Amino acid sequence: MTALATSVPPRARASRRDRRMTLTAWLFATPFVILFAVFMAGPIVASFAMSFTDLTTRDLETPFNVDIVGFDNYIRLFQDPRFTRSLINTFTFTLVGVPLTMALALLVALALDKGIHRFRTVYRVGYYAPVVTSIVAIAIVWRFILQPDGLLNGFLAWFGIQGPNWLESTTWALPSLIMMAVWRNIGTLMVIFLAGLQSVPREHHEAAMVDGANVFQRFRAITIPALRPTILFAAVITGIGFLQFFEEPYVMTQGGPLDATLSTAMYTYDQFGFGNYAYASAASYVLFIVIVALALIQFRLLGRKD
Amino acid sequence: MNRTLTRRSSRWAAAGAVALVGTLVLAGCGRTDGGGSAGPEAGDSVDDSPATGTVDVWAMGNEGEVLGELAAQFEEENPDVTINVTAVPWESAHDRIATAIAGGETPDISMLGTTWVGEFAATGAFEPTPEGLVDESSFFEGSWDTTIVDEVAYGVPWYVDTRVLYYRTDLAEAAGVEPPATWDELKTFTEGLQTAGAKWGLSLPPGGFDSWQNVTPLAWQQGGEILNEDGTEFTLDSPEWQEAFAYYASFFEEGISEPVRLEGGEIEQKFINGEVGAFYSGPYHVSLLLDQGGEEFADKFGVAMVPGEESRTSFTGGGNLAVFEDTENRDASWKFVRWLSQPETQVQWYDISTDLPSVQSAWDDPVFSDDPYLSVFGEQLQDSKAPPAIPTWAQVSAVIDQELEKVTRGDATVDEALESVQQQATSIGTGQ
Numbered sequence: 001m002t003a004l005a006t007s008v009p010p011r012a013r014a015s016r017r018d019r020r021m022t023l024t025a026w027l028f029a030t031p032f033v034i035l036f037a038v039f040m041a042g043p044i045v046a047s048f049a050m051s052f053t054d055l056t057t058r059d060l061e062t063p064f065n066v067d068i069v070g071f072d073n074y075i076r077l078f079q080d081p082r083f084t085r086s087l088i089n090t091f092t093f094t095l096v097g098v099p100l101t102m103a104l105a106l107l108v109a110l111a112l113d114k115g116i117h118r119f120r121t122v123y124r125v126g127y128y129a130p131v132v133t134s135i136v137a138i139a140i141v142w143r144f145i146l147q148p149d150g151l152l153n154g155f156l157a158w159f160g161i162q163g164p165n166w167l168e169s170t171t172w173a174l175p176s177l178i179m180m181a182v183w184r185n186i187g188t189l190m191v192i193f194l195a196g197l198q199s200v201p202r203e204h205h206e207a208a209m210v211d212g213a214n215v216f217q218r219f220r221a222i223t224i225p226a227l228r229p230t231i232l233f234a235a236v237i238t239g240i241g242f243l244q245f246f247e248e249p250y251v252m253t254q255g256g257p258l259d260a261t262l263s264t265a266m267y268t269y270d271q272f273g274f275g276n277y278a279y280a281s282a283a284s285y286v287l288f289i290v291i292v293a294l295a296l297i298q299f300r301l302l303g304r305k306d
Numbered sequence: 307m308n309r310t311l312t313r314r315s316s317r318w319a320a321a322g323a324v325a326l327v328g329t330l331v332l333a334g335c336g337r338t339d340g341g342g343s344a345g346p347e348a349g350d351s352v353d354d355s356p357a358t359g360t361v362d363v364w365a366m367g368n369e370g371e372v373l374g375e376l377a378a379q380f381e382e383e384n385p386d387v388t389i390n391v392t393a394v395p396w397e398s399a400h401d402r403i404a405t406a407i408a409g410g411e412t413p414d415i416s417m418l419g420t421t422w423v424g425e426f427a428a429t430g431a432f433e434p435t436p437e438g439l440v441d442e443s444s445f446f447e448g449s450w451d452t453t454i455v456d457e458v459a460y461g462v463p464w465y466v467d468t469r470v471l472y473y474r475t476d477l478a479e480a481a482g483v484e485p486p487a488t489w490d491e492l493k494t495f496t497e498g499l500q501t502a503g504a505k506w507g508l509s510l511p512p513g514g515f516d517s518w519q520n521v522t523p524l525a526w527q528q529g530g531e532i533l534n535e536d537g538t539e540f541t542l543d544s545p546e547w548q549e550a551f552a553y554y555a556s557f558f559e560e561g562i563s564e565p566v567r568l569e570g571g572e573i574e575q576k577f578i579n580g581e582v583g584a585f586y587s588g589p590y591h592v593s594l595l596l597d598q599g600g601e602e603f604a605d606k607f608g609v610a611m612v613p614g615e616e617s618r619t620s621f622t623g624g625g626n627l628a629v630f631e632d633t634e635n636r637d638a639s640w641k642f643v644r645w646l647s648q649p650e651t652q653v654q655w656y657d658i659s660t661d662l663p664s665v666q667s668a669w670d671d672p673v674f675s676d677d678p679y680l681s682v683f684g685e686q687l688q689d690s691k692a693p694p695a696i697p698t699w700a701q702v703s704a705v706i707d708q709e710l711e712k713v714t715r716g717d718a719t720v721d722e723a724l725e726s727v728q729q730q731a732t733s734i735g736t737g738q
Contacts, residue, residue, distance in 0.1 A: 058428040060408040
């Protein structure tokens, strides 16, 4: 063995090891690649192709009867006021929800990183609990909070404010769901931000303190730039999550009242249920394109290196 | 759980069905026969010899859990047959059937929500009910109608479900009102319940998912219909529908009904604590209320036929049994279906599952005729109707849900709403 090893020139030995490493890597990756191709890429491509046909339930037995209809499904989507409404709702939900979640999560993370030492674990668990709780359990609790004579209105009544019937009001239903989603998502982001904060070198802060920078100056000049990759990551995953807005309206409002909380994912889901498979595929591709576009914009805005 | 399952079965798996069909289309394989080659109006008759072979049955929810008990008896009577029951959760049932049809991997028999028949029959996946298999007139008419698509029967009604009026007897007594028979009486009755202490006289959904089940009977009660005579056009803007919408909305305008959708579980609670005086529901609420209200609550509520105008028509749903065209054991499958629709079997089935019989003569059994609650359902079933079995019904009914909500919320007038319903329904089409 030793003789053989020494007889091979160093360079060749390295490249053989490289090749073997690559082979091993592929070996490990193969199950995923196969599963991905069969169960993800296949359906993704099939559903894209399908969005240009008129497939519905009645064609299930006879898929050869489907016609290719070009962009008809896409045109019909944008002519349907319910679909455009669902897009507006989804954007509103995302544009309000994501910054709110990120700001609050960062605040909590900062507090947990620096301030509160004694019950840190308790707080971390507390903020993270909603993330691991079933949406159905959450829905029950929030329905209780948001009822006309529920907790929230009871609280507002102390200040002499007559609260609305949150989930039944076309004005307040969407804000209610945003509130719930923000509360539910803070935990995940908080953990990510905490990890990011702990990687900011202490020396930078110490140096800035020597120079006389106060807390806010240090936060702006040191913490935020150091956190930039974390913030980008957080913004992208939260943005995608919020654009796929589905569970909250599904369990709380069913998209109502009067489509005030109808999201694009829910609209798509309903169309699948009606058996309009091709049309629903088109709707899901519109959402897909929106998500990709948003992720690209975020990379452009937040990912630049200064 | 709402037994009258309509469109909101879990649909994530639908994406799977779609992907499968898409793959078939792309790969250029798939079944070439099918829907187009529709056979005669009714299938060949099935003889009376014992059933043999293996029969695979899909049944949903509670039915799927307990059908095995009943099937064991059939196996005893037909020693050479094996019935395999697969319990399918309601949430995934719709997609599972769609996937099975798309992949050509159907069982022999499946239970179906009554509102799915039109949609799936349109694919050509079902066998027409054989000539002379059962006596059509032995079933409740509204129930038999749920099997008919384009004048051909697919399958047989298995159990039925209909809506009646649940009301607080103690409050009605205190107010000195009798269960109502007409629309006017319903107003007086529910106002009476309010004066006797109920916050809301009648609980109605102010629109949204499945509220069509509450408003459609109001149109039927005056002779209104969903489709015209030959089933080609929607008649959802007729005067009867306008009356129905206006009457429905008046409960909200007059403060008899709370403009809030009550989710499962909330209605029982509010009825038991006296906040809600009356509501419409199916048979499953009897046992729910007896369980949750405790012993003493049994005397505090009753059920009555729905009030009406020209008729006291209610909404009917339930479950049907259909045999797939791809079955490899056609005769045994139909024999099992026939056996399940015998009056004696249906009485036993009630014992096992608490599902109400679809065969009228089963109701002569004292189990039903002597029960103060069940007898009302039996009576109501004589005057109950289901929507036409058209493939697009889930979609059309969602439009009714939507526009009705606009009216109850004061966002649209009755005329505007129905004009929109009619126009949208027409553009969706009857799918035939």
